[in-house]
Amino acid sequence: MTYTVIFSAPAEADLFAIYDYIAERAGGAIALRFVESIEAYCLGFAHMPERGTKRDDLRLGLRTVGFRRRAMILFEIDRTARRVVIHGVYYAGRSLEKMTEETD
Secondary structure, three states: OOOEEEEOHHHHHHHHHHHHHHHHHHOHHHHHHHHHHHHHHHHHHHOOOOOOEEOOOOOOOEEEEEEOOOEEEEEEEEOOOOEEEEEEEEEOOOOHHHHHHHHO
16 A cells, blocks of 8 residues: 655755755755655655654654664654655754654
8 A cells, every 4th residue: 555755844844954964065966866865765655654663752653764874764654644744854963852842
């Protein structure tokens, strides 16, 4: 069964911020490739949403998965609506506690 993958407004803002951060240091082309690879990885949740680690200790239904050892994706699966909601993409060591505060 296929799920719809939705990027929340904060997750989209995270992707723009990651682009800006990398573009300043390595150039726009590299930044764009990295952000597009994150998006493609997230879209893969449409077919296999049960990835990552359950983080019910932070909030019921929350999951996290690492991406290339540089980013963490925070998401949840809504089985009733058959969708995966990407709540955030956190790059280069942003705090997990801050992540949960932002999604509450």
